[in-house]
Amino acid sequence: MSDTKHIPPPLWLLAELTYRCPLHCVFCYNPLNYAENRNELTTAQWIDVMQQARKMGAAQLGFSGGEPLVRDDLEELIGEGHRLGYYTNLITSGVGLTEPRIARMKELGLDHIQLSFQDSTKEMNDFLSSTKTFDLKSRVAKLIKQYDYPMVLNVVLHRYNLDHVGRIIEMAIEMGVEYLELANTQYYGWGMVNREQLMPTREQLERAEAVVNEYRAKLGNKVRILFVVPDYFEERPKACMNGWGSVFLAVAADGAALPCHAAKSLPGLDFPNVTSATLQDIWYKSDAFNRYRGDAWMKEPCRSCSEKDKDFGGCRCQAYALTGDAENADPVCSKSPHHGDVKKIVLQAQVKPVTVAEKPLIYRSDANSMQYASIPIKDIRDKVT
Amino acid sequence: MNELPVKPKLARLFRMQWEEAQGAYVLLYPEGMVKLNQSAGEILKRCDGERDLAALVSDLEQSFGATGLEPDVKGFLEVATERGWIV
Numbered sequence: 001m002s003d004t005k006h007i008p009p010p011l012w013l014l015a016e017l018t019y020r021c022p023l024h025c026v027f028c029y030n031p032l033n034y035a036e037n038r039n040e041l042t043t044a045q046w047i048d049v050m051q052q053a054r055k056m057g058a059a060q061l062g063f064s065g066g067e068p069l070v071r072d073d074l075e076e077l078i079g080e081g082h083r084l085g086y087y088t089n090l091i092t093s094g095v096g097l098t099e100p101r102i103a104r105m106k107e108l109g110l111d112h113i114q115l116s117f118q119d120s121t122k123e124m125n126d127f128l129s130s131t132k133t134f135d136l137k138s139r140v141a142k143l144i145k146q147y148d149y150p151m152v153l154n155v156v157l158h159r160y161n162l163d164h165v166g167r168i169i170e171m172a173i174e175m176g177v178e179y180l181e182l183a184n185t186q187y188y189g190w191g192m193v194n195r196e197q198l199m200p201t202r203e204q205l206e207r208a209e210a211v212v213n214e215y216r217a218k219l220g221n222k223v224r225i226l227f228v229v230p231d232y233f234e235e236r237p238k239a240c241m242n243g244w245g246s247v248f249l250a251v252a253a254d255g256a257a258l259p260c261h262a263a264k265s266l267p268g269l270d271f272p273n274v275t276s277a278t279l280q281d282i283w284y285k286s287d288a289f290n291r292y293r294g295d296a297w298m299k300e301p302c303r304s305c306s307e308k309d310k311d312f313g314g315c316r317c318q319a320y321a322l323t324g325d326a327e328n329a330d331p332v333c334s335k336s337p338h339h340g341d342v343k344k345i346v347l348q349a350q351v352k353p354v355t356v357a358e359k360p361l362i363y364r365s366d367a368n369s370m371q372y373a374s375i376p377i378k379d380i381r382d383k384v385t
Numbered sequence: 386m387n388e389l390p391v392k393p394k395l396a397r398l399f400r401m402q403w404e405e406a407q408g409a410y411v412l413l414y415p416e417g418m419v420k421l422n423q424s425a426g427e428i429l430k431r432c433d434g435e436r437d438l439a440a441l442v443s444d445l446e447q448s449f450g451a452t453g454l455e456p457d458v459k460g461f462l463e464v465a466t467e468r469g470w471i472v
Contacts, residue, residue, distance in 0.1 A: 009406050011418060057404065057405075059411060060413065060416065062416065087400060087414075087418075111415075112415040150414070151415075152416065179415055221469040224469070
């Protein structure tokens with residue numbers, strides 16, 4: 001297992017520069033207790049991480065967060081990423097992306113900007129992010145094209161905007177984006193605590209997918225539309241992260257190295273920190289990164305499953321969140337003995353949806369985060385399931 | 386659906402570079418990467434917007450001392466066009 005010869009190098013380095021964010025999105029995947037630990041790596045430490053990962057083979061570099069623009073050394077990090085030969089991606093809400101900054105980033109070699117919108121309407125965008133940001137985001141979208149960046153527009157989908165998919169696609173066309181990522185909500189972090197309110201109906205999903213397919217046929221490869229499947233509605237799990245510790249390496253704001261952005265929610269794993277170990281040791285030798293590599297850790301039904309090399313048993317964080325054991329099959333899989341629980345959650349949204357009037361959405365905010373800070377993760381799980 | 390470009394060149398959205406760790410040319414694009422096999426790499430790096438199909442084929446045949454490459458090159462260009470790699 002820890003035989004480094006058989007472990008491929010990381011290809012993707014995601015730098016979650018900060019958990020500070022001006023938005024308060026109800027589906028944010030950041031840890032619920034993010035406000036508890038406000039440590040952030042210094043500029044020099046980030047540059048060191050980028051150099052190490054590049055040397056190991058990483059070619060994609062994402063700057064994310066929180067909102068990466070709140071770091072005023074972002075430009076310096078972009079410049080260094082470009083010099084090292086990375087393809088550099090800025091993943092942003094757009095808040096703080098002024099014209100001088102976007103111009104400077106272009107000079108420094110930023111390759112691409114992914115801008116998030118919450119909806120095609122001002123009302124829903126501003127409601128879901130608990131901010132007045134729609135007009136600002138629209139101005140940023142224009143700036144991105146004005147400075148000739150390839151642009152991905154990312155919109156997280158759920159019950160409140162799935163019916164707007166046609167208008168969202170029209171908005172994307174008007175903005176001139178190259179990729180539109182329609183990402184159905186994944187239920188981690190803040191998305192998990194708001195799951196009952198966000199879960200769409202199957203009819204909504206099917207209608208939305210039909211609209212997406214109509215546009216795909218019409219647009220050809222002018223605008224690529226990615227429709228990230230809402231896995232609760234599936235019979236087989238996603239190949240999460242393309243396998244644990246296989247291509248993806250995230251480094252959290254405080255320097256914790258993670259095989260996926262949600263991994264901190266897993267119990268009993270001690271994630272190594274880049275301030276006290278080399279990336280080489282972390283990737284190839286640490287217990288955390290080796291824990292779910294290969295298939296020796298798998299239980300039935302995964303262990304003897306013919307599809308285990310295809311989906312790797314699905315998502316560890318989801319297995320833990322929904323079954324209490326990270327080594328179980330992701331219960332999205334119909335072969336999982338817990339699959340009935342997932343079906344029940346989906347059915348609930350169908351027959352008796354929980355409305356925001358009954359149960360208000362919990363916004364991602366420092367105050368709300370502190371509520372979760374002192375609660376052991378296991379109890380958070382019990383609270384939301 | 387998408388017609389084969391006469392003098393293909395790499396689309397603006399993609400960056401092609403040699404990756405030592407993978408021992409291959411890769412195409413990099415927003416949040417994604419395609420590892421190219423050797424022949425794909427050799428064809429794509431010649432797609433400079435100057436050469437047409439015939440020029441690409443003769444250049445490749447000369448470089449590799451091969452003949453009859455046209456169907457393979459054309460086949461690859463069709464795939465690359467469909468995927469938006471070349472315009």
